[in-house]
Amino acid sequence: MRLHPDPVFDRLLGDPGAADPAAVVAAGARIGVGDLAGWERFWRGRGDDALRRADDRLALDDVPGARQALLAAADAYGLAAAPLPADCAARRDNRAAQVAAFRAALPLLPVEAEIAGPAAYRFGADGPACRVVRLPEGVPAEAGYVRFAVPVLAEGLDCLVCEADPRTVDEPHR
Amino acid sequence: MSVGTLHEITPDLVLVEGRHPHTLWGDPDLPTIAVYRCGPRLYLLDTGVGPEQLAAIHAVASRHTGVDEIVLLNSHGHVDHLGNNHVLHQLPAMKRRHHIPRDARPALDHAAFFAAMYRSGLGWFDYLAGLDLDPDRLADMLRTLGAPAALTADDVADLGSRIAALGLPPALGGFVPSLVVDILLRTYPEIHPSVATMVDYEDLGPAAEITIGSTRWTGWTFADDAGTPEVHVLQAAGHSAGGVVFHLPRARFLMLADETSALPYWTDSDPRRTVETAARAITLIDDGLLDGICAGHFPMLPARGGEARARLQGIVDTAAEFTEAVAAVLGAHPDGLCIDDLYATLVTGAEPRSVIAVQAGLQFPVFATFLKLTLLNHCRLHGFPTGTDAAGRPTFRLR
Numbered sequence: 286m287r288l289h290p291d292p293v294f295d296r297l298l299g300d301p302g303a304a305d306p307a308a309v310v311a312a313g314a315r316i317g318v319g320d321l322a323g324w325e326r327f328w329r330g331r332g333d334d335a336l337r338r339a340d341d342r343l344a345l346d347d348v349p350g351a352r353q354a355l356l357a358a359a360d361a362y363g364l365a366a367a368p369l370p371a372d373c374a375a376r377r378d379n380r381a382a383q384v385a386a387f388r389a390a391l392p393l394l395p396v397e398a399e400i401a402g403p404a405a406y407r408f409g410a411d412g413p414a415c416r417v418v419r420l421p422e423g424v425p426a427e428a429g430y431v432r433f434a435v436p437v438l439a440e441g442l443d444c445l446v447c448e449a450d451p452r453t454v455d456e457p458h459r
Numbered sequence: 460m461s462v463g464t465l466h467e468i469t470p471d472l473v474l475v476e477g478r479h480p481h482t483l484w485g486d487p488d489l490p491t492i493a494v495y496r497c498g499p500r501l502y503l504l505d506t507g508v509g510p511e512q513l514a515a516i517h518a519v520a521s522r523h524t525g526v527d528e529i530v531l532l533n534s535h536g537h538v539d540h541l542g543n544n545h546v547l548h549q550l551p552a553m554k555r556r557h558h559i560p561r562d563a564r565p566a567l568d569h570a571a572f573f574a575a576m577y578r579s580g581l582g583w584f585d586y587l588a589g590l591d592l593d594p595d596r597l598a599d600m601l602r603t604l605g606a607p608a609a610l611t612a613d614d615v616a617d618l619g620s621r622i623a624a625l626g627l628p629p630a631l632g633g634f635v636p637s638l639v640v641d642i643l644l645r646t647y648p649e650i651h652p653s654v655a656t657m658v659d660y661e662d663l664g665p666a667a668e669i670t671i672g673s674t675r676w677t678g679w680t681f682a683d684d685a686g687t688p689e690v691h692v693l694q695a696a697g698h699s700a701g702g703v704v705f706h707l708p709r710a711r712f713l714m715l716a717d718e719t720s721a722l723p724y725w726t727d728s729d730p731r732r733t734v735e736t737a738a739r740a741i742t743l744i745d746d747g748l749l750d751g752i753c754a755g756h757f758p759m760l761p762a763r764g765g766e767a768r769a770r771l772q773g774i775v776d777t778a779a780e781f782t783e784a785v786a787a788v789l790g791a792h793p794d795g796l797c798i799d800d801l802y803a804t805l806v807t808g809a810e811p812r813s814v815i816a817v818q819a820g821l822q823f824p825v826f827a828t829f830l831k832l833t834l835l836n837h838c839r840l841h842g843f844p845t846g847t848d849a850a851g852r853p854t855f856r857l858r
Contacts, residue, residue, distance in 0.1 A: 286776075286777055286780060286812055286813055286814040286817050287769075287773045287776065287777070288812070288817070290762075290766050290769035290770055290773065299811070299812040305481065305825075306817070306820040306821050306825060307479075307480065307481050307482060307821060307825050307826065308481065310479065310817075310821060311479040311481070313757075314479050314756065314757055314758060314759040314760070315479065315759060315760060317760065317762075317766065318765075318766045318769075342611075345608065345609055345611065346611070347598070347611040347612055347613070348613070349594065349595055349611070349612040349613060349616075350595045350598065350599075350611060350612045353593075353595045353612075
């Protein structure tokens with residue numbers, strides 16, 4: 286099913302993540318083909334909304350609600366950054382926001398999680414077996430939890446996700 | 460971009476942007492509508508809902524002087540398209556006309572109409588089984604509907620566990636469709652459909668054959684005094700009974716309203732007709748007779764050229780993908796499947812980006828749809844033979 290007539294946006298929207306499915310459809314309806322600025326505004330706005338929602342939930346000690354909102358924020362900022370040129374300031378800002386939101390979610394995850402390097406995270410209770418997932422090229426480590434670590438954890442294994450080539454990925458605020 | 464934002468297609472054709480909701484309960488679903496000036500007439504192609512869109516219609520109308528007549532054309536009977544119909548009485552003009560498709564009239568009693576639609580699955584499937592009732596999302600919904608702000612997802616999860624442990628879901632599932640209708644009605648602004656001014660298009664005369672380029676349609680033509688068409692009202696009836704689209708030949712534009720539904724969300728939907736409409740529109744683009752399209756919801760913003768064509772082709776492709784997915788599962792079960800099992804089989808085997816996966820992810824409690832209801836509508840629309848399974852549940856088979 287096509288989610289957007291723009292092939293780049295369509296591919297990005299098709300990646301499973303924590304983004305609200307309704308937001309995915311809204312993006313398809315509102316953003317024109319090749320409208321990078323509109324795309325960045327839309328997803329940055331969704332990220333900002335999710336951060337505010339996370340603050341609200343944290344104020345009420347609603348841990349699952351805050352976790353979901355922080356993961357949604359990280360995913361939205363990642364989407365905002367993804368199609369932008371590598372030397373673009375907006376890309377760096379959104380990536381930094383993605384990293385910050387995801388790391389804020391780490392202590393709220395239902396499994397133990399830790400930063401395992403400049404572009405890697407380890408999930409699980411340091412069990413006897415750990416699967417190492419090397420992410421596809423261009424996929425930031427923050428996007429690896431929902432897509433890759435959750436299915437591995439469901440098998441009862443720990444999971445280490447790391448970027449394919451950290452040198453090719455932006456490293457904001459690391 | 461926000462509700463009421465104006466998109467000037469030509470100096471005489473302005474679209475008033477609607478809003479795609481984030482959730483069923485969070486905000487109303489508002490369509491994009493159009494205001495079109497032609498000679499001494501100002502055409503309103505649907506009126507939307509709520510004060511932002513009403514103000515936008517007034518803002519566009521105020522740009523025009525010398526308007527003698529307001530012509531309000533409703534595309535179908537759903538409340539989100541006719542909630543500001545009272546603008547007909549507010550705009551200055553010597554004459555006023557207002558038309559709606561005759562087959563759309565049952566929808567004007569919108570509470571009863573939608574309640575009947577949503578409840579039509581009772582006896583066919585379990586509304587609750589198989590839904591992703593995310594506690595966080597449900598807690599958000601309940602807070603919006605008046606639950607204490609301190610209600611948490613954990614509270615809702617605990618409640619859900621208790622309900623499941625007591626075996627209550629079968630007793631509660633039958634009330635879910637009524638709940639959805641009540642939420643929908645509660646989230647909408649006040650509706651002003653102006654039923655008293657409505658005249659059926661059919662009262663203008665029987666639908667005539669209308670040829671545009673190499674495409675043939677049926678409908679009604681609103682023309683100037685010289686007989687030159689200003690607006691073609693073309694019968695579509697894919698999204699809902701009586702539904703029409705608006706072709707504006709001078710602007711080379713097609714306003715699709717809601718006639719973009721590739722799936723039978725409603726009991727009176729027929730996506731085969733939606734596909735016919737999309738295919739005709741593609742032909743018009745390929746023939747060089749159509750520059751742009753817009754719809755009430757998809758695409759909510761105007762699209763031109765290749766993007767417009769891609770959007771239309773997407774409707775055709777999505778309808779085909781859905782039909783093929785259902786046929787594949789039913790074909791593998793020649794003795795028939797009940798809707799619950801058809802749904803479970805489809806969702807379990809769905810690829811992440813497939814139409815089934817997307818529709819399953821967007822249904823209640825995200826939006827006001829149920830994939831099982833869409834499947835039931837599809838099976839009934841195609842006249843699949845029915846039967847009964849060992850558990851006594853009604854089933855469908857391909858042939």
